[in-house]
Amino acid sequence: MTQVVGLTGGIASGKSTVSGLLGQVGFPIIDADLVAHRLQQPGQPGFERLVERFGRSILTMDGSLDRQRLGQFVFNNQDARNQLNQVMQPLIRETIMGQLAGFTKAAVPAVILDVPLLFEQGYDEDCDLVVVVTVDKATQLARLMKRDGLSQMAAQARVAAQMPLNEKAARADIVIDNNGDDNHLRQQVAQLVKRLN
Numbered sequence: 625m626t627q628v629v630g631l632t633g634g635i636a637s638g639k640s641t642v643s644g645l646l647g648q649v650g651f652p653i654i655d656a657d658l659v660a661h662r663l664q665q666p667g668q669p670g671f672e673r674l675v676e677r678f679g680r681s682i683l684t685m686d687g688s689l690d691r692q693r694l695g696q697f698v699f700n701n702q703d704a705r706n707q708l709n710q711v712m713q714p715l716i717r718e719t720i721m722g723q724l725a726g727f728t729k730a731a732v733p734a735v736i737l738d739v740p741l742l743f744e745q746g747y748d749e750d751c752d753l754v755v756v757v758t759v760d761k762a763t764q765l766a767r768l769m770k771r772d773g774l775s776q777m778a779a780q781a782r783v784a785a786q787m788p789l790n791e792k793a794a795r796a797d798i799v800i801d802n803n804g805d806d807n808h809l810r811q812q813v814a815q816l817v818k819r820l821n
């Protein structure tokens with residue numbers, strides 16, 4: 625049986641950093657952000673349906689999705705975010721479930737399901753174990769502002785669009801505390817790897 629390990633947290637809490645480390649030691653990763661980005665390439669179903677829903681004003685001059693513009697819109701408008709989720713979440717789920725079935729068929733021992741909206745979209749039901757990467761609000765905002773070049777207000781809006789991180793941590797089987805440095809994070813990931821092996 626393939627063990628499905630859910631990996632989630634808040635925006636910029638360090639999920640991708642953790643999944644990168646798990647990938648380095650050989651775990652296959654299903655990355656929901658990557659799945660979403662691929663579905664949003666011109667010609668892909670997510671792209672077509674987003675243009676139908678929001679119009680061509682969400683496109684750049686070269687005809688690709690203007691992620692920055694759509695982000696500004698949906699992270700400041702709950703109704704627009706609901707519409708985005710209505711369009712994207714069923715497509716993301718279908719793709720993720722297809723990938724999961726592939727790994728199960730190949731009988732891999734464990735697969736990492738890296739999904740920012742794991743609890744919000746009910747993927748925890750499909751997991752054998754859920755790992756939540758947490759970070760204090762101030763550090764989260766600082767890392768998010770730095771990584772994405774966002775203002776404090778824009779970063780706060782993105783954080784507010786997700787389930788509070790302490791609620792996610794309360795629902796976790798394993799919590800990884802990412803308030804420390806890279807070394808502190810690596811030590812905790814090494815513990816997790818021991819447990820998974």
Ligand SMILES: CC(C)(COP(=O)(O)OP(=O)(O)OC[C@H]1O[C@@H](n2cnc3c(N)ncnc32)[C@H](O)[C@@H]1O)[C@@H](O)C(=O)NCCC(=O)NCCS
Nearest residue numbers: 634635656657660691694695698709712739740741785786
């Ligand atoms: C709004 C979009 C265009 C902004 O693009 P951008 O390149 O700036 O961000 P990116 O896709 O890299 O996501 C960054 C982070 O934002 C958060 N986030 C993304 N979508 C959502 C959402 N619908 N609700 C809450 N948080 C979200 C996640 O923590 C994610 O890791 C993009 O996030 C998007 O299309 N989101 C819908 C798809 C989705 O739900 N993705 C999450 C996978 S479950």
Ligand SMILES: Nc1ncnc2c1ncn2[C@@H]1O[C@H](COP(=O)(O)OP(=O)(O)OP(=O)(O)O)[C@@H](O)[C@H]1O
Nearest residue numbers: 634635636637638639640641740767771804805806
């Ligand atoms: N322990 C750490 N010390 C300093 N910076 C860190 C640490 N862990 C992660 N970062 C940085 O914080 C930022 C957010 O990390 P990362 O991209 O892994 O988060 P994420 O949870 O995957 O975000 P998202 O939800 O947006 O996909 C990145 O720029 C990353 O390099």
